[in-house]
Amino acid sequence: xxxxxxxxxxxxxxxxxxxxxxxxxxxxxxxxxxxxxxxxxxxxxxxxxxxxxxxxxxxxxxxxxxxxxxxxxxxxxxxxxxxxxxxxxxxxxxxxxxxxxxxxxxxxxxxxxxxxxxxxxxxxxxxxxxxxxxxxxxxxxxxxxxxxxxxxxxxxxxxxxxxxxxxxxxxxxxxxxxxxxxxxxxxxxxxxxxxxxxxxxxxxxxxxxxxxxxxxxxxxxxxxxxxxxxxxxxxxxxxxxxxxxxxxxxxxxxxxxxxxxxxxxxxxxxxxxxxxxxxxxxxxxxxxxxxxxxxxxxxxxxxxxxx
Amino acid sequence: xxxxxxxxxxxxxxxxxxxxxxxxxxxxxxxxxxxxxxxxxxxxxxxxxxxxxxxxxxxxxxxxxxxxxxxxxxxxxxxxxxxxxxxxxxxxxxxxxxxxxxxxxxxxxxxxxxxxxxxxxxxxxxxxxxxxxxxxxxxxxxxxxxxxxxxxxxxxxxxxxxxxxxxxxxxxxxxxxxxxxxxxxxxxxxxxxxxxxxxxxxxxxxxxxxxxxxxxxxxxxxxxxxxxxxxxxxxxxxxxxxxxxxxxxxxxxxxxxxxxxxxxxxxxxxxxxxxxxxxxxxxxxxx
Amino acid sequence: xxxxxxxxxxxxxxxxxxxxxxxxxxxxxxxxxxxxxxxxxxxxxxxxxxxxxxxxxxxxxxxxxxxxxxxxxxxxxxxxxxxxxxxxxxxxxxxxxxxxxxxxxxxxxxxxxxxxxxxxxxxxxxxxxxxxxxxxxxxxxxxxxxxxxxxxxxxxxxxxxxxxxxxxxxxxxxxxxxxxxxxxxxxxxxxxxxxxxxxxxxxxxxxxxxxxxxxxxxxxxxxxxxxxxxxxxxxxxxxxxxxxxxxxxxxxxxxxxxxxxxxxxxxxxxxxxxxxxxxxxxxxxxxxxxxxxxxxxxxxxxxxxxxxxxxxxxxxxxxxxxxxxxxxxxxxxxxxxxxxxxxxxxxxxxxxxxxxxxxxxxxxxxxxxxxx
Numbered sequence: 020x021x022x023x024x025x026x027x028x029x030x031x032x033x034x035x036x037x038x039x040x041x042x043x044x045x046x047x048x049x050x051x052x053x054x055x056x057x058x059x060x061x062x063x064x065x066x067x068x069x070x071x072x073x074x075x076x077x078x079x080x081x082x083x084x085x086x087x088x089x090x091x092x093x094x095x096x097x098x099x100x101x102x103x104x105x106x107x108x109x110x111x112x113x114x115x116x117x118x119x120x121x122x123x124x125x126x127x128x129x130x131x132x133x134x135x136x137x138x139x140x141x142x143x144x145x146x147x148x149x150x151x152x153x154x155x156x157x158x159x160x161x162x163x164x165x166x167x168x169x170x171x172x173x174x175x176x177x178x179x180x181x182x183x184x185x186x187x188x189x190x191x192x193x194x195x196x197x198x199x200x201x202x203x204x205x206x207x208x209x210x211x212x213x214x215x216x217x218x219x220x221x222x223x224x225x226x227x228x229x230x231x232x233x234x235x236x237x238x239x240x241x242x243x244x245x246x247x248x249x250x251x252x253x254x255x256x257x258x259x260x261x262x263x264x265x266x267x268x269x270x271x272x273x274x275x276x277x278x279x280x281x282x283x284x285x286x287x288x289x290x291x292x293x294x295x296x297x298x299x300x301x302x303x304x305x306x307x308x309x310x311x312x313x314x315x316x317x318x319x320x321x322x323x324x325x326x
Numbered sequence: 327x328x329x330x331x332x333x334x335x336x337x338x339x340x341x342x343x344x345x346x347x348x349x350x351x352x353x354x355x356x357x358x359x360x361x362x363x364x365x366x367x368x369x370x371x372x373x374x375x376x377x378x379x380x381x382x383x384x385x386x387x388x389x390x391x392x393x394x395x396x397x398x399x400x401x402x403x404x405x406x407x408x409x410x411x412x413x414x415x416x417x418x419x420x421x422x423x424x425x426x427x428x429x430x431x432x433x434x435x436x437x438x439x440x441x442x443x444x445x446x447x448x449x450x451x452x453x454x455x456x457x458x459x460x461x462x463x464x465x466x467x468x469x470x471x472x473x474x475x476x477x478x479x480x481x482x483x484x485x486x487x488x489x490x491x492x493x494x495x496x497x498x499x500x501x502x503x504x505x506x507x508x509x510x511x512x513x514x515x516x517x518x519x520x521x522x523x524x525x526x527x528x529x530x531x532x533x534x535x536x537x538x539x540x541x542x543x544x545x546x547x548x549x550x551x552x553x554x555x556x557x558x559x560x561x562x563x564x565x566x567x568x569x570x571x572x573x574x575x576x577x578x579x580x581x582x583x584x585x586x587x588x589x590x591x592x593x594x595x596x597x598x599x600x601x602x603x604x605x606x607x608x609x610x611x612x613x
Numbered sequence: 614x615x616x617x618x619x620x621x622x623x624x625x626x627x628x629x630x631x632x633x634x635x636x637x638x639x640x641x642x643x644x645x646x647x648x649x650x651x652x653x654x655x656x657x658x659x660x661x662x663x664x665x666x667x668x669x670x671x672x673x674x675x676x677x678x679x680x681x682x683x684x685x686x687x688x689x690x691x692x693x694x695x696x697x698x699x700x701x702x703x704x705x706x707x708x709x710x711x712x713x714x715x716x717x718x719x720x721x722x723x724x725x726x727x728x729x730x731x732x733x734x735x736x737x738x739x740x741x742x743x744x745x746x747x748x749x750x751x752x753x754x755x756x757x758x759x760x761x762x763x764x765x766x767x768x769x770x771x772x773x774x775x776x777x778x779x780x781x782x783x784x785x786x787x788x789x790x791x792x793x794x795x796x797x798x799x800x801x802x803x804x805x806x807x808x809x810x811x812x813x814x815x816x817x818x819x820x821x822x823x824x825x826x827x828x829x830x831x832x833x834x835x836x837x838x839x840x841x842x843x844x845x846x847x848x849x850x851x852x853x854x855x856x857x858x859x860x861x862x863x864x865x866x867x868x869x870x871x872x873x874x875x876x877x878x879x880x881x882x883x884x885x886x887x888x889x890x891x892x893x894x895x896x897x898x899x900x901x902x903x904x905x906x907x908x909x910x911x912x913x914x915x916x917x918x919x920x921x922x923x924x925x926x927x928x929x930x931x932x933x934x935x936x937x938x939x940x941x942x943x944x945x946x947x948x949x950x951x952x953x954x955x956x957x958x959x960x961x962x963x964x965x966x967x968x969x970x971x972x973x974x975x976x977x978x979x980x981x982x983x984x985x
Contacts, residue, residue, distance in 0.1 A: 069450065144598070258443055275442045284699055
């Protein structure tokens with residue numbers, strides 16, 4: 020997000036002496052270009068251009084044996100409603116998953132930010148370390164834990180009978196919360212850390228109970244972090260592919276699965292492109308909404324963590 | 327009083343919530359490591375204790391090749407991400423307003439857009455672009471047999487898009503918290519911008535840059551979905567794993583993952599020690 | 614200005630050195646730019662180059678056999694693994710893949726021939742292998758009459774695995790789909806592959822494995838949607854739930870059958886009574902293969918019975934060449950899961966290209982997976 024250094028120019032204008040000023044400015048301009056250009060070019064070529072090509076493909080037709088055939092037609096977009104059910108499923112489970120992730124992440128972030136003390140960085144690192152194993156391996160571990168010999172066995176021993184924990188929405192939600200936890204913890208932690216403890220102390224001194232302090236002071240101040248985290252989790256979850264396959268056992272069909280199937284099983288590239296383009300437009304709406312919200316916070320003089 | 331009763335439960339409540347969350351986070355890791363010593367042949371069936379999978383992991387030529395490819399891609403995309411992300415983070419405050427807005431959207435998009443969309447769009451783009459390029463090359467330089475296509479470099483390109491956005495965000499955050507007078511002081515002393523950059527700005531940003539590289543590297547090494555679409559015939563570790571699903575997954579990959587985990591944890595320990603020394607020195611010098 | 618501590622400056626140089634070394638060492642084995650192989654000399658060209666790229670399945674090649682080839686010819690073989698034929702096809706259709714040999718399942722071959730993705734095999738360069746006494750079920754089939762473009766590598770079946778917990782053995786697709794919704798509810802798995810699953814469901818309902826008839830497909834769709842809540846999973850990863858005890862009954866391919874039964878002898882892999890899907894993976898050469906000579910040298914090598922036998926004994930999939938069967942160790946040759954009776958497999962049908970390419974089937978499958 021646009022940060023506090025927005026209005027600042029690296030101080031060349033302060034250099035005294037006209038020739039020194041001119042050459043410093045020119046040098047600065049060149050430096051600026053050198054620093055900015057590669058990044059912009061990279062995004063233009065590998066992010067923006069592919070989206071454009073995707074849009075072009077979405078106007079084409081499926082070649083007889085699969086693939087793309089050049090054409091200018093909107094029939095792929097007309098076929099979008101056939102993927103309505105996966106879309107709804109994805110949004111529904113995505114929202115629930117994001118919410119659950121928030122509920123799990125917040126106490127941990129709060130604890131780290133306010134009670135972490137000197138160990139803050141270590142605690143934070145410990146949140147990230149599990150993610151240095153391969154995603155597939157972690158998910159296979161959950162297949163074991165949620166399968167017959169894992170937690171259900173423990174539950175059986177405790178007398179709960181046969182509980183199914185795998186290949187259903189529950190397992191998918193566990194997968195979402197697990198794999199996206201760091202992305203939710205990080206922004207919330209960053210924004211909580213910036214909250215001056217004196218504010219909480221003042222609230223307490225003024226007679227507010229802990230819940231009231233939390234609701235009226237801490238929570239609103241950590242709102243930027245919550246929103247950042249929400250966006251960082253929700254949007255990628257919409258495109259999840261592996262979790263529904265490995266933990267959902269094919270019982271949940273996400274938009275990501277529908278997309279991959281369109282490219283590999285149906286080999287219908289134009290329709291897949293159309294679905295992808297619609298998806299991107301949706302994401303852009305969310306991003307722009309987020310940026311408006313974040314800019315509003317900046318205008319109020321508050322910082323927005325991360326995005 | 328009621329108020330004190332609640333406050334008494336908060337601290338232990340938070341602590342237990344956090345402990346449970348850490349257990350939740352590490353439970354699968356424990357499973358991964360335990361299964362790496364599995365004597366049995368399948369990744370979810372524990373039948374005994376054995377080191378065989380560690381031996382296989384480090385001697386099987388196919389696994390090793392996938393591992394090497396993953397490593398090469400991660401290092402290259404990590405480096406590119408770091409250079410691009412840091413450069414843009416430093417330059418963006420000085421950019422004209424419209425450039426800042428456009429770039430902001432691009433960076434947010436790069437982070438937030440799901441990997442499947444990124445991979446998919448890159449697949450189509452690289453196919454279209456290389457077809458066009460190859461035709462031109464064949465026309466301009468007849469007889470040359472250069473065939474550009476999907477492969478190692480398209481995976482690196484895709485990973486660098488996401489990685490550079492990550493680095494950009496981290497470095498920008500750190501930059502925002504730096505004292506601007508440090509860099510102003512440098513230019514007040516007639517230092518050319520380049521020298522300010524290398525002698526003042528970059529060292530001050532070092533922790534964020536390093537963290538960014540590590541994050542970009544980790545993401546690239548662990549990525550499945552972007553590589554899945556753009557891989558051409560390259561094989562990375564996640565792709566090797568996923569492809570094995572239809573033919574049986576053995577604990578060899580647990581052994582691989584456990585070793586990598588051990589290596590990365592030790593690396594992290596070393597890096598954090600270095601960082602602590604470096605940043606405390608920087609604070610001394612800047613003071 | 615105070616100068617940097619010496620070690621910080623050194624660190625920068627080390628970092629730069631690392632960058633340079635990494636970029637230099639990063640000679641990726643599957644590089645984007647591929648230069649065509651060395652020009653052919655006279656028939657039996659001696660110059661094979663030093664690289665060969667194969668797109669194939671995981672755990673589908675004996676590393677020792679490949680090493681033997683490299684020792685004999687000096688050609689390094691890069692094996693790229695793919696989880697499905699569809700992924701290999703995506704690679705070929707993308708063009709300029711740098712791949713020489715592709716090992717697709719047979720149903721993709723007709724479309725590849727039609728779209729010019731693979732070339733006619735140069736039998737002379739392969740030493741004129743004689744396919745006439747190979748298993749007729751896999752030779753000269755509609756997907757490639759006369760085997761002009763492909764030669765079978767290994768074949769397999771889509772059958773049923775069940776654990777002792779099912780009680781009465783499940784021996785037909787009809788039985789499978791009936792019991793999966795009934796007494797075995799919550800305990801069965803079907804694979805996430807429309808060809809095998811729609812095909813097996815079709816057989817269960819008395820239709821042809823490769824049907825694309827809209828009325829029949831509608832029946833099958835209704836049956837599958839009704840079945841879905843009773844399934845443990847729709848997943849091609851059939852082994853974990855079987856080994857775990859989560860699933861007792863599973864649709865499965867030969868490879869899974871072999872591995873599960875090997876480790877759990879009380880499980881069974883059966884060829885259903887009412888038939889089912891038969892499939893064969895084939896050697897093909899990409900039309901734009903950059904190392905054609907090396908490709909044919911490899912094919913000539915691997916088609917020699919002793920090399921195929923070594924390969925087959927390692928991967929444990931059946932081979933169509935009787936000479937290979939003769940060279941296999943008895944525990945492989947006599948394993949009924951690997952080599953079922955000819956009578957059993959004669960009941961089965963090769964899946965068709967039409968089924969592979971059918972948009973009706975693909976869309977139906979997406980609808981089944983979306984249903985709740």
